[in-house]
Amino acid sequence: MLRQGFSFTTRQDYENCLVTLCENIRSEFSSDFTSLHLGETATLYDDKTIGLEGVARILWGLVPLWAGCGSSFMQQEILAGIKAGTKSSNPGGWGKLCNSHQAFVEMAPMALGLLLTPEKVWEPLSENEKSEFQAWLYQINDYSLPVNNWYFFRVLVNTALQSVGACNTEHKIEEDLQTIESFYLGDGWYSDGKTKQRDYYISFAIHFYSMIYVKFRKESDKVRCERFCTRAKEFAKDFIYWFSENGEAIPYGRSLTYRFAQCAFWCATVFAGVDTFPLGVVKGIINRHFRYWFSKPILDRSGGLTIGYGYPNLNMAEGYNSPGSPYWAFKSFLILALPESHPFWSTKEEPLPKLDSVKKLEHPMMLVSRQDKDNVVVLASGQYPGFDPVHSAEKYAKFAYSSRYGFHVPRSYYKLDQAAPDNMLAFCRDGVYFVRRQCKEVIVEETSIKSIWSPLDGIEVTTVLEICNKGHKRTHTITLDFPCEAVECGFGIPVDNYRDLTKDCQEAKAYIATEKDYSIIQLLAGNGLAGEFLAEPNTNILYPRTAIPYYKFSFEKGTYTICTYVEAGAALRPK
Structure with a gap:
């Protein structure tokens, strides 16, 4: 039984789900739209950044929605937040950052906005506002980052800034991609940095960002993009084993509060045009996964996503899980960037292929x-x-x-x-x-x-x-x-x-x-x-x-x- 009433069969189902989830929290914007106040619990980082996180993470869904059907849903709130948040003279803005700042994470969906829908988040800005936005984003080049999937945040930000003609940081993109290359293990697998960690960050982070990179750089960086595509296909052969016939995935590792981001890899491969399995098989994985999650009590009484996994649960959360953190799950709404005419929406959903027992x-x-x-x-x-x-x-x-x-x-x-x-x-x-x-x-x-x-x-x-x-x-x-x-x-x-x-x-x-x-x-x-x-x-x-x-x-x-x-x-x- 789907608790939320979404069947996850058509593009309209996914759009309705996204819009409903966003409408449920729309009233929680601050007056200047730089913050979404979604709860009272704390994180290792400050309250201002918690508010920024809420605003930024819904962009993982809004940007694909805008791109896929021309919608302007919540565009004005996001634009207002960008203007006020990146204004250097605004004491309530997102401000000056530092090494390993959480704001660098939240820049990634903004970069997707610049890449996929510049007409929504860049072109409406005045020249001064563009300069302020660019300067705030550029801070990611001035500070050190954890040596793991975070390096892709800088790759995406610099790729996005180049795409709108804001700056040329090709040398930095190359340096960071070389660092990411050092994480590669073989057979499509990476580690999340020089660690023994090979969890969902390989799928919904490293491969996910690789597919976005492929989408926008396949002509200018052809050899690397072909390599990313080959690795995604190899990884898919193993990763499919993490999913059951009913749609749920193995709960394993950290950041499980991101819930349906577990299927973001599959959404990203379709977005990038990378054929891992027949399209109907991939569609089945995605649809069943969404149905599984929306049969669970994962929303609060106001319809907002909660910290937890199968139900609201702070006990299992990490210190970096804020009330806005669960909206990282919106990565899987990347399929909304596919227009109604895309074969994904008309292809018949198929079960998993025969897999080894x-x-x-x-x-x-x-x-x-x-x-x-x-x-x-x-x-x-x-x-x-x-x-x-x-x-x-x-x-x-x-x-x-x-x-x-x-x-x-x-x-x-x-x-x-x-x-x-x-x-x-x-x-x-x-x-x-x-x-x-x-x-x-x-x-x-x-x-x-x-x-x-x-x-x-x-x-x-x-x-x-x-x-x-x-x-x-x-x-x-x-x-x-x-x-x-x-x-x-x-x-x-x-x-x-x-x-x-x-x-x-x-x-x-x-x-x-x-x-x-x-x-x-x-x-x-x-x-x-x-x-x-x-x-x-x-x-x-x-x-x-x-x-x-x-x-x-x-x-x-x-x-x-x-x-x-x-x-x-x-x-x-x-x-």
């Missing part, structure tokens, strides 16, 4: 299991963001991630229900739970992943994950320098009334079920006690109330081997 993804260090069409599961080891944003261990280092069941982030590490360590082996020492974070070594085979890791000094674990039947097997060899307790957890499943949960916890298994879902963890080797618990509310990113099955182990100093089988799925499973 088990797929090794070498560069993100993953194994994907698609043996249940309603639940895509990823086994993962080895990724980790270098700057360690909040809940990094939970977002990158769990053993398994599920499109159907999401994952949990802790409220604390002092009680099991508050730590909620689904799909983790958590060690308890002095009343505190410790989990896997970074791996010392990772080997990815065709059907298994081996990792060596240490949750804290004095404990080392070698873990082998293997896809098996409709679930997976975990074998841990644990060496401890001191006595310790540990808990191994399975998938959390949504539950309404915990008293109605079916529970069967015996020596050889911990099994829980509702009328719609089941989760089981079986002990194949080792000595442990089976159990289950109601997780602290709002720790799961998809469901506000969940239960988790587990095994508890008591170890003395020494070396132990334990082995479990873990599975979860729709409907009751025979016991």
Whole structure:
């Protein structure tokens, strides 16, 4: 059921959705239109920048809308904001920036406006206003940026300024593209900087911006653009495995509050004219993805996008998530730049092509299991963001991630229900739970992943994950320098009334079920006690109330081997 009433079948459906979402927040503009006040929560950056973020991020949708059908919806508000925000004498403007300023991020959709619709955001300005706008944008060349996908913001800004004849920074574009080139791993994959981070920033950032670059520079930078197109096609062959038959994508990594930006890569390839799969297949991925998200309670009572994932949830958010941050999802409205006459809109939506039931993804260090069409599961080891944003261990280092069941982030590490360590082996020492974070070594085979890791000094674990039947097997060899307790957890499943949960916890298994879902963890080797618990509310990113099955182990100093089988799925499973 679509909660918001959009069927996401026609171009008009997408336009209606975008316009509705923008109308719902239109009254929150400041009097000079330099800010959108969408909530009271804070970020690492200041309130002025939070307001700018709100204004800028809706441009990811408005600019394609203007380009695709000639609409001028909200153009006057945006123009007024640009004039006042970039006016150097305005104390309430966006002002002078500094190294790694968040405003550099928000320049990217403005650059798209200059590239795609200069008649809306550039040509109506006076010469003095153009000079002020140019000077404010040009600051991105005066300061250092994080060495990751941010370098593409500068590429886009400089490309846009050149496109309107404002300045020539070709040398800077080339330097930044060379830096981005150093992130390339092969087979269409990049890392987000010189890190082990290969998450959605590869799809909705690096490849997304590459496709915009291709759209506007394919003649002047032909060789590089051809390379970007080839890489997008290669990446698509792996990335399609992150999406289920029903439209949802694997929740993995940081910035999940951007929600339907998960399909922005596919929208950008169509925008750039890059054929990754048959157009009907790509259309199906996009349409089903939008339908999935708009069947979820992701809007507040006023119809604004909320911080969270499957529902409003500050617990899972990063420190850079402001009330306007979720509008980064508007990147996927890039398809609105396609006019009604584009084949995308008349092509029949198609299901996913036949995909391997088990797929090794070498560069993100993953194994994907698609043996249940309603639940895509990823086994993962080895990724980790270098700057360690909040809940990094939970977002990158769990053993398994599920499109159907999401994952949990802790409220604390002092009680099991508050730590909620689904799909983790958590060690308890002095009343505190410790989990896997970074791996010392990772080997990815065709059907298994081996990792060596240490949750804290004095404990080392070698873990082998293997896809098996409709679930997976975990074998841990644990060496401890001191006595310790540990808990191994399975998938959390949504539950309404915990008293109605079916529970069967015996020596050889911990099994829980509702009328719609089941989760089981079986002990194949080792000595442990089976159990289950109601997780602290709002720790799961998809469901506000969940239960988790587990095994508890008591170890003395020494070396132990334990082995479990873990599975979860729709409907009751025979016991």
